[in-house]
Structure formats: C-alpha cells, structure tokens
Amino acid sequence: MSRIANADPEDAPTVLLVDNNEMTLMRLKEIFRQRDFHVIECNDGDKAVDEYILHNPELVILALDIPTLDGHLAALEMREHGGDSRIIFSSPRRLTELSTQAMYSAGAVAVVEKPITKSVIDDIWDAVLGPIPEAPGLEDMDKLYPDDELQIGEIETESQLPPLPLPLLPALPVGEIVVVSNNPKPKKKKIKYFFLLIVLSGIGFLTSVYFGLVPI
The missing domain is CATH 3.40.50.2300 (Response regulator)
Structure with missing residues (x-):
C-alpha cells in the first residue's frame, strides 16, 4: 500500500x-x-x-x-x-x-x-x-539470494534428468520351476464307462453260472 x-x-x-x-x-x-x-x-x-x-x-x-x-x-x-x-x-x-x-x-x-x-x-x-x-x-x-538460486537450480536440474528406467522383475528362485505335462489327463466320462463295463460283465458271468451255462 x-x-x-x-x-x-x-x-x-x-x-x-x-x-x-x-x-x-x-x-x-x-x-x-x-x-x-x-x-x-x-x-x-x-x-x-x-x-x-x-x-x-x-x-x-x-x-x-x-x-x-x-x-x-x-x-x-x-x-x-x-x-x-x-x-x-x-x-x-x-x-x-x-x-x-x-x-x-x-x-x-x-x-x-x-x-x-x-x-x-x-x-x-x-x-x-x-x-x-x-x-x-x-x-x-547474488550472495544475498542463495535460497532463490538454489531453488531455480533444482528445478532446472530436475527438468533435464532422463526418464527413470522401469524396475527389473525379480528372477524366479530355483525349485519353483513349473513343468507342464503334454499328456492330457483322462476324462472322467471314459473312467465311468470302464467301470460300467466291468459291472455288466460281472452280472453276465453270475447269470451264466446261475443257469448252469458256465460249469464251475
């Protein structure tokens, strides 16, 4: 004022x-x-x-x-x-x-x-x-304004710095290597059919024995 x-x-x-x-x-x-x-x-x-x-x-x-x-x-x-x-x-x-x-x-x-x-x-x-x-x-x-000069210098230095590189991903430790098998797992449907076939064969065998078709 x-x-x-x-x-x-x-x-x-x-x-x-x-x-x-x-x-x-x-x-x-x-x-x-x-x-x-x-x-x-x-x-x-x-x-x-x-x-x-x-x-x-x-x-x-x-x-x-x-x-x-x-x-x-x-x-x-x-x-x-x-x-x-x-x-x-x-x-x-x-x-x-x-x-x-x-x-x-x-x-x-x-x-x-x-x-x-x-x-x-x-x-x-x-x-x-x-x-x-x-x-x-x-x-x-110039010596009476050290803070101003320092601040300007810091701003200029920061603006001229190259971009920081991306951080490297850490290597996986030994013992944690995952092996993927090429052999596919058997399907559940095939297992069911296999057991059903065994059961039917057993029933047929017992029936034959009962009627005397198969000597024991």
Missing part, C-alpha cells in the same frame, strides 16, 4: 517514506510536509522499490524491519536501479548496529533511531545534503 501527500511534485522535492508502523509514517509525513516535500508512503519493501523506480525521489527514509523485502535489500535494489536519491535508514535501538552495517553496505547517508523527531532530522540534514556514498553491498547481492 502507498499514499501520496498533498504537494506539487514539479515544484517540491519528493521523499519516499517506507515503514509498516502507521505512527512513524504519520510523524515523518508531518516533519517533511513542514519542509515542503512531496510525500509518498508505503509499508513494505517490494512496493518501496516499485515506488522508487516510478517516482525517482530525492530522499528515502527506509525502515530496516519491513515485510516482503527487508530495508537493506530494498535499498540495494534502489541503488542498483540508479538515481541520485539519498537513503536514510530508520530502526529501533535494538537494530541500530544492523542499520549501521546496512548503511555502509547500501551507501546510505545516515541512520536515525526511532522514535524520529524533527530535531533528529535537523541534526542529520547536513549529511543528507552531502555526497552520496558508494554502495559496496551491490557486489554481494
């Missing part, structure tokens, strides 16, 4: 205020409106870089602990884009050391501690109007 305060950007310098604390934004907006600045506000790092590219402000007040893209990386992306903007980091006291390191890395002109007052801005104004320092952190920007 971003907001633009009332001022004529053609006649007034522009300041980009980046913080996710509404009270801080309100206080900074009042300070710079008194200095006749055209004020643009936003509350996350990605949006801040977009607004910087769109409006090319003369001054950026950038919180270190902001969502989507922290202040240090946002400042480096602004410096990489170019322009003559002065960058000031703002942070609570617990992050002062990190803010100072980010200031030297991104070539910022100053660090201010929250809560920010008009007198704090007055005290650093000479540094704001001075030369813009170099940004040595630009040389290390």
Whole structure:
C-alpha cells in the first residue's frame, strides 16, 4: 500500500517514506510536509522499490524491519536501479548496529533511531545534503539470494534428468520351476464307462453260472 501527500511534485522535492508502523509514517509525513516535500508512503519493501523506480525521489527514509523485502535489500535494489536519491535508514535501538552495517553496505547517508523527531532530522540534514556514498553491498547481492538460486537450480536440474528406467522383475528362485505335462489327463466320462463295463460283465458271468451255462 502507498499514499501520496498533498504537494506539487514539479515544484517540491519528493521523499519516499517506507515503514509498516502507521505512527512513524504519520510523524515523518508531518516533519517533511513542514519542509515542503512531496510525500509518498508505503509499508513494505517490494512496493518501496516499485515506488522508487516510478517516482525517482530525492530522499528515502527506509525502515530496516519491513515485510516482503527487508530495508537493506530494498535499498540495494534502489541503488542498483540508479538515481541520485539519498537513503536514510530508520530502526529501533535494538537494530541500530544492523542499520549501521546496512548503511555502509547500501551507501546510505545516515541512520536515525526511532522514535524520529524533527530535531533528529535537523541534526542529520547536513549529511543528507552531502555526497552520496558508494554502495559496496551491490557486489554481494547474488550472495544475498542463495535460497532463490538454489531453488531455480533444482528445478532446472530436475527438468533435464532422463526418464527413470522401469524396475527389473525379480528372477524366479530355483525349485519353483513349473513343468507342464503334454499328456492330457483322462476324462472322467471314459473312467465311468470302464467301470460300467466291468459291472455288466460281472452280472453276465453270475447269470451264466446261475443257469448252469458256465460249469464251475
């Protein structure tokens, strides 16, 4: 989210205020409106870089602990884009050391501690109007995104892999070889006829003996 305060950007310098604390934004907006600045506000790092590219402000007040893209990386992306903007980091006291390191890395002109007052801005104004320092952190920007590069590399590697071969079927163990006989089994009907023939022959023999046709 971003907001633009009332001022004529053609006649007034522009300041980009980046913080996710509404009270801080309100206080900074009042300070710079008194200095006749055209004020643009936003509350996350990605949006801040977009607004910087769109409006090319003369001054950026950038919180270190902001969502989507922290202040240090946002400042480096602004410096990489170019322009003559002065960058000031703002942070609570617990992050002062990190803010100072980010200031030297991104070539910022100053660090201010929250809560920010008009007198704090007055005290650093000479540094704001001075030369813009170099940004040595630009040389290390690739090292600041190792996770993204690793993820892209993994995706490309997976897409180039050949298809996996089908798994080989296991060999049959010895002793389980099945032998199929070529001799067909006798049919049940033939067995029945054979037994019937024996029974009939026995009956005929007994009948002959009974009538004396066959001597015993």
